[in-house]
Amino acid sequence: MSVTIDSTRVGFRDGLIDLAEKRDDIVFVSTDSLKVVKGEPFLERWPERVLELGISEQNGVGVCAGLASSGLTPYICTYAGFLTMRACEQMRTFVGYPGLKVRFVGANGGLYGGNREGVSHQFIEDIGLLRTIPGFTVLCPADGDQVRQAIVASVDVDGPVYIRIGSGKEEKVFPTGTPFPLGKVRIMDEYGDDVALFANGFVLNRVSEAARILNERGIGATVVEVGTVKPLDTEGIKAVLAKTGCGVSIEDHTVIGGLGSAIAELIAEESPASLVRLGLQDTYGESGFPDELLDEYGMSVNDIASGAERAIHKKKQG
């Protein structure tokens, strides 16, 4: 199967260019991260709208708070953990709490995004951390063009927005130009109502492949992209679960706090169903190639298919 690469880093940059062509409030705040996202074309066109602060993420987030409180819409992009962990307090207290419109773009999301860099540069907790902070919108688009679409779609969202991106070697998932469904789930494949497969980000192609294999085995799966993890499209998810009665969450993230947790919370409170959560099982990753890592840490196509079978089995056991 031929794979088309669609860099989420370039997608971010192109989304930013799309915005800057139309509005004068867009600022790119770099913590020596401009080149990470191949931002030179932005710098060439709008040098006065690039603020290079050097390697100082907490400072970068504080500066963004000051910029946003003065009417600008700053985008700060660097490695996901350097924002959501190192500058977590700044994101919470000085951006989230006053409800400022700062946009955070976290690179190297997941094992797939961090891949050969190893644990210090693989971020598997970013989404869980931000889900706990009131007022954040948390987005996990599937590929480069989806990041571009998400950047444009979320520019006027009130309060802070976090957008997860990867290493720049992501596979294409959706045709270029497909709108990002901000705040809504998206049904990607609908083979049947036996089981729902909830996923987002760079695992989606393998989830679709698992659904195809399940179909060959006589199991009808519905693949649901949950590109907005917060606020969660609870009605969209409940509508799917009402039909399937069981689901599998697949996320390149620890299973604690992220997409699987969000769905488990919904199931526990509002929509009884059985659930299997795939992702990192409370463990760190390691260096490796992206697909190899997903396979190693329980997110292979076979893992997803057998997870679906387990979910169906649990449903039948009642």
Add this chain to the structure above:
Amino acid sequence: MADIAYLEDCARHIRRDVVEMVYRTGDGHPSPSFSVADIIAALYFHCMRIDPDRPNWEDRDRFVLSKGHACPALYSALARKGYYSVDELTTLRYLHTNLQGHPYQPKTVGLDATTGSLGNGVSIGLGMALAGRIHHKDYRVYVVTGDGELGEGLIWEAAMGAGHLKVSNLTVIIDNNNYQSGGTVEEISGPYPIAEKWAAFGWDTQTVDGHDISKIIEAVEHARRVEDRPSVIIAKTTKGQGLSFMVGDNSWHKRVYTDEEYTQAMMELGGAT
């Protein structure tokens, strides 16, 4: 020309309000509010270009109280400047108040920044100053930090960033009262020499008596004339300055006045008019 007697009276009213607020609300940080009172009086009642009728005026000067625990002094200045009623001051820290225990910009009219956890104000002020540069505005940004707060690494990230970018519309004033929560800054964190550190990051530095309002104003006006770098003013202050029983007793970092202490404080600080 600054009317120094008037500004000293403003500072006296700020100190009276701080006592009133801490006494009535039963909580807060009195002596850190006292050490910064003259600086806040000079800025809000003389130096800053502000208009209480237009709290969101784009061209206004901005103020960031990085040592957010001293907010009773700031809340007093904002009330007496006319952003809201002085009667509101004693709602400090009570449920549903507009005057949170530490500054929360969306709730308090006239406040420019949310602060409280130490070390963050210089970065926020730097962002505001850079926004002024982008918007071609001539407003200035003033940030007041503590001296114990200089232990936060983020202060120095911002110092390096502002120095590197030559952000000349940013002035940091350090309330150098020589104490932090747990003792003297020499004992606890060792920030000295302070001026040399900022100078090394490319800042214009001045050291003044932080209780001499005319000297504070002179320093702020000098900083305004520095066009190629940010400015820092090290204001030598005394924690609890203005009340005999607070000076030299660091337990007043966070402590509530008894009825007797309240009466004595109001006597020492003079009448309400």
